[in-house]
Amino acid sequence: MYLELSHLKKSFGEKTVVRDLSLSLERGELLCILGSSGCGKTTTLNMIGGFLAPDGGRVLLDGEDITAIPPERRPVTTVFQSYGLFPHMTVLQNVLYGLKFQRIRRGEAREKGLRYLDMVGLSDYAGAYIHEISGGQQQRVALARALIVEPKLCLLDEPFSNLDAALRTRMRQELKTLQRELGMTMVFVTHDQEEALILADRMAIMEEGRLVQYDSPLAIYHHPANAFVADFLGLEDLEWRRDGALLKVIRRDTKEEA
Amino acid sequence: MDKKSGGLLRCRLGTAADRLILLLLLGAVCLFVLWPMACILLRSLGDGEGGFSLAAYTEVWQRYRGNLWNSVFVGVLSSLLCTLFSTAAAIFIATRKGWVKAVCMALLLITMVSPPFVSSLAYIQLYGRRGWITYRLLGLSWDPYNCWGVIWMQSISFVPLNALLLIGILTKLDTGSLQAARDLGAKPAAILRDIVLPLMGPGILVSLLLSFIRSLADYGTPVIIGGRFSTIASEIYLQLVGYSDLEKSSAMNMFLLLPAIAAFFLYRYLMGRSDKLAEGSRSRQGRLELSLSRCGAAGIIIIAVSLLFFLMMVLQYGCIFLSGFLKSTKGVYSFTLRNWEELWRLDTATMVRSVVYALIVSLAGTLFAMLFAYYMERRKVPFHSFFDCLATLPYMLPGTCFGIGYILAFNHEPLKLTGTAVIVLANMLFKQLPTATKICSASLTQVPLALERSARDLGGGQLAVLRDVILPSLRPAFLSCFVYNFSSSMTTAGAIIFLINPGKKLAVFKLFDAVYTGDYAVASLIASVIIVIVLAVEGLAYLITWKGGKRRVS
Numbered sequence: 001m002y003l004e005l006s007h008l009k010k011s012f013g014e015k016t017v018v019r020d021l022s023l024s025l026e027r028g029e030l031l032c033i034l035g036s037s038g039c040g041k042t043t044t045l046n047m048i049g050g051f052l053a054p055d056g057g058r059v060l061l062d063g064e065d066i067t068a069i070p071p072e073r074r075p076v077t078t079v080f081q082s083y084g085l086f087p088h089m090t091v092l093q094n095v096l097y098g099l100k101f102q103r104i105r106r107g108e109a110r111e112k113g114l115r116y117l118d119m120v121g122l123s124d125y126a127g128a129y130i131h132e133i134s135g136g137q138q139q140r141v142a143l144a145r146a147l148i149v150e151p152k153l154c155l156l157d158e159p160f161s162n163l164d165a166a167l168r169t170r171m172r173q174e175l176k177t178l179q180r181e182l183g184m185t186m187v188f189v190t191h192d193q194e195e196a197l198i199l200a201d202r203m204a205i206m207e208e209g210r211l212v213q214y215d216s217p218l219a220i221y222h223h224p225a226n227a228f229v230a231d232f233l234g235l236e237d238l239e240w241r242r243d244g245a246l247l248k249v250i251r252r253d254t255k256e257e258a
Numbered sequence: 259m260d261k262k263s264g265g266l267l268r269c270r271l272g273t274a275a276d277r278l279i280l281l282l283l284l285g286a287v288c289l290f291v292l293w294p295m296a297c298i299l300l301r302s303l304g305d306g307e308g309g310f311s312l313a314a315y316t317e318v319w320q321r322y323r324g325n326l327w328n329s330v331f332v333g334v335l336s337s338l339l340c341t342l343f344s345t346a347a348a349i350f351i352a353t354r355k356g357w358v359k360a361v362c363m364a365l366l367l368i369t370m371v372s373p374p375f376v377s378s379l380a381y382i383q384l385y386g387r388r389g390w391i392t393y394r395l396l397g398l399s400w401d402p403y404n405c406w407g408v409i410w411m412q413s414i415s416f417v418p419l420n421a422l423l424l425i426g427i428l429t430k431l432d433t434g435s436l437q438a439a440r441d442l443g444a445k446p447a448a449i450l451r452d453i454v455l456p457l458m459g460p461g462i463l464v465s466l467l468l469s470f471i472r473s474l475a476d477y478g479t480p481v482i483i484g485g486r487f488s489t490i491a492s493e494i495y496l497q498l499v500g501y502s503d504l505e506k507s508s509a510m511n512m513f514l515l516l517p518a519i520a521a522f523f524l525y526r527y528l529m530g531r532s533d534k535l536a537e538g539s540r541s542r543q544g545r546l547e548l549s550l551s552r553c554g555a556a557g558i559i560i561i562a563v564s565l566l567f568f569l570m571m572v573l574q575y576g577c578i579f580l581s582g583f584l585k586s587t588k589g590v591y592s593f594t595l596r597n598w599e600e601l602w603r604l605d606t607a608t609m610v611r612s613v614v615y616a617l618i619v620s621l622a623g624t625l626f627a628m629l630f631a632y633y634m635e636r637r638k639v640p641f642h643s644f645f646d647c648l649a650t651l652p653y654m655l656p657g658t659c660f661g662i663g664y665i666l667a668f669n670h671e672p673l674k675l676t677g678t679a680v681i682v683l684a685n686m687l688f689k690q691l692p693t694a695t696k697i698c699s700a701s702l703t704q705v706p707l708a709l710e711r712s713a714r715d716l717g718g719g720q721l722a723v724l725r726d727v728i729l730p731s732l733r734p735a736f737l738s739c740f741v742y743n744f745s746s747s748m749t750t751a752g753a754i755i756f757l758i759n760p761g762k763k764l765a766v767f768k769l770f771d772a773v774y775t776g777d778y779a780v781a782s783l784i785a786s787v788i789i790v791i792v793l794a795v796e797g798l799a800y801l802i803t804w805k806g807g808k809r810r811v812s
Binding site for chain 1: 432434435436437438439440441442443444445448452453456457459534535
């Protein structure tokens with residue numbers, strides 16, 4: 001297994017946030033951790049990224065135990081919910097920042113940066129400052145900045161929550177395409193059921209710090225482990241694209257509204 | 259019918275009163291800020307008999323060029339040194355937590371409420387000819403009265419204001435950026451160099467600028483510890499107090515006024531840029547998570563410089579608080595209350611007068627600032643940016659300029675105010691107006707426009723909006739504004755020294771006198787009393803609003 005979380009535990013004071021969480025993921029797959037707010041999904045992500053030390057358990061990546069490695073030396077990058085872009089740098093400088101700490105020649109780095117900007121469709125904005133571009137564009141900069149260092153694992157913390165519905169749908173497709181092309185292993189945290197079903201190769205559903213079900217989206221759709229999962233997903237029907245990918249999720253409540 | 263016309267009349271009256279208030283505010287700003295500045299310019303170009311002449315300028319340029327260069331020299335070195343101290347102290351405090359942070363903040367706040375000349379006073383007592391450290395501890399015998407002492411003391415005493423400004427910027431820093439940098443492989447030293455320092459950039463420039471202008475304007479330090487070394491500001495003080503030469507001091511003041519005005523516009527531009535940097539990031543604010551001890555050489559320098567600074571602060575205030583209660587007989591110190599009794603007997607009236615003046619300025623100034631902020635923020639005022647700029651200008655104006663301007667503007671009929679309390683009060687009020695207005699504007703932007711609209715929608719006129727919506731919602735700003743005005747009025751000397759009536763002295767003036775004549779024990783005591791009074795009044799103000807707040811809730 002490429003990524004393996006084994007028996008992770010974390011509590012803040014009296015409150016236990018993550019209880020005995022174990023799961024594993026193959027290389028090149030996208031894992032969605034799905035749950036309502038306060039279920040411990042962001043805490044789990046922070047433990048994988050190295051920003052929180054677990055109280056117990058281990059994180060293994062590509063056969064190496066990375067539990068004790070600090071974030072700056074972990075081969076893992078994160079796309080933060082608030083993006084964390086550097087306001088005093090241009091788009092290109094933001095994207096290139098991580099390469100400063102790898103031994104890469106300046107010209108080579110610049111070329112690579114432009115290639116990644118092209119990949120996320122921002123070639124025309126290389127010289128712009130962060131406050132000069134839109135929220136969706138900022139999101140792409142954050143993505144390019146995290147991917148350019150070629151991490152072994154990329155983490156995304158509700159990256160689309162600041163975007164409007166139409167843009168969110170488009171970004172989902174783009175992210176999925178990019179992830180397939182690069183063969184990047186990703187862990188994606190969200191509370192949006194549709195987003196998880198569309199993006200995920202593997203889906204983990206959390207409730208109050210526990211892993212309730214871990215499987216492929218379709219398996220979860222057909223066989224929800226218990227009443228909570230069935231109710232939380234609230235699925236009525238799925239719509240498919242011609243190439244066999246999932247296009248749209250029809251939920252019970254949205255159908256009633258319509 | 260009667261009722262209707264009565265309502266109409268009341269509405270008209272309200273509109274008229276609203277216009278009248280606006281006119282009074284704008285008129286006052288013109289009269290007390292613009293007119294004094296114009297007077298300095300006009301007087302410096304006069305030949306004393308109503309004609310036009312550049313004689314005063316040529317004389318200043320020929321005879322006082324040395325002073326000009328001294329001012330620039332001291333200004334550049336002081337601002338560099340002071341900015342180094344401020345930046346280090348700000349980063350140090352922002353990365354601390356718990357009691358270390360509390361103690362450092364308390365030290366900064368005490369220096370904010372201390373009267374001027376305190377550093378010079380402590381300097382003489384600690385490092386002077388008979389200084390506790392230089393003479394008694396190290397047995398040195400040296401002459402401390404030179405330009406290095408001036409530079410050193412200016413750098414130290416300008417730090418608190420700059421450090422608080424920079425701490426403000428650091429707390430607005432997006433912690434997400436720091437986390438992202440770390441995630442991408444940046445070690446603490448790289449985070450400090452690539453993220454923290456660049457984001458502080460505009461703030462650091464503002465700190466340089468503010469210290470430079472304050473150094474140019476500072477006459478107290480060179481007069482007290484400069485010895486033979488004199489700057490343009492200390493020469494203005496001598497010309498004015500010693501010879502009453504108004505033409506010459508006006509011309510000299512123009513050399514301070516022009517850089518100050520230039521600096522003022524640069525300052526506004528830089529603050530705008532700093533706000534933009536903070537706004538550009540999706541702010542997630544929190545404590546600055548950065549381990550300074552892992553930041554390499556830069557981190558060690560920051561820790562060392564800030565520890566040196568805080569050590570000097572502790573020494574300085576320890577010295578001030580102690581020396582008021584010590585008497586020296588043949589080099590042996592013993593505890594005494596004699597200075598205290600003497601001060602109590604002679605100067606109670608001065609202290610009471612200072613407090614009364616400060617209270618008047620605080621109340622009047624706060625009301626003025628609230629009204630002014632409202633008209634500037636919410637209403638269409640003709641020449642809006644001009645008046646806004648004019649009201650902010652005194653922030654940068656050197657005390658000597660503001661003092662001489664007032665003497666020139668208000669020493670003849672119909673506005674003969676010199677020698678009265680009014681000129682002192684007005685000077686304090688307008689000197690403090692920029693910061694007071696800023697506090698009120700910040701609070702006003704929190705009041706939703708809808709509140710104002712609903713008051714008008716329900717039939718209230720402009721005056722009703724002001725009375726029922728704006729003033730009540732500025733209640734929290736009232737406290738900060740009052741506290742700021744009070745402590746500034748108690749502790750700023752700047753222009754007041756030139757305006758005061760010799761028969762009606764204020765505490766800061768007595769303090770300057772005592773330091774100047776070498777009566778260090780009394781000076782220390784006055785300084786301590788001022789600090790204690792300001793802290794007590796501020797504490798009381800917080801207590802009252804806190805209690806009041808509780809009563810409203812229950």
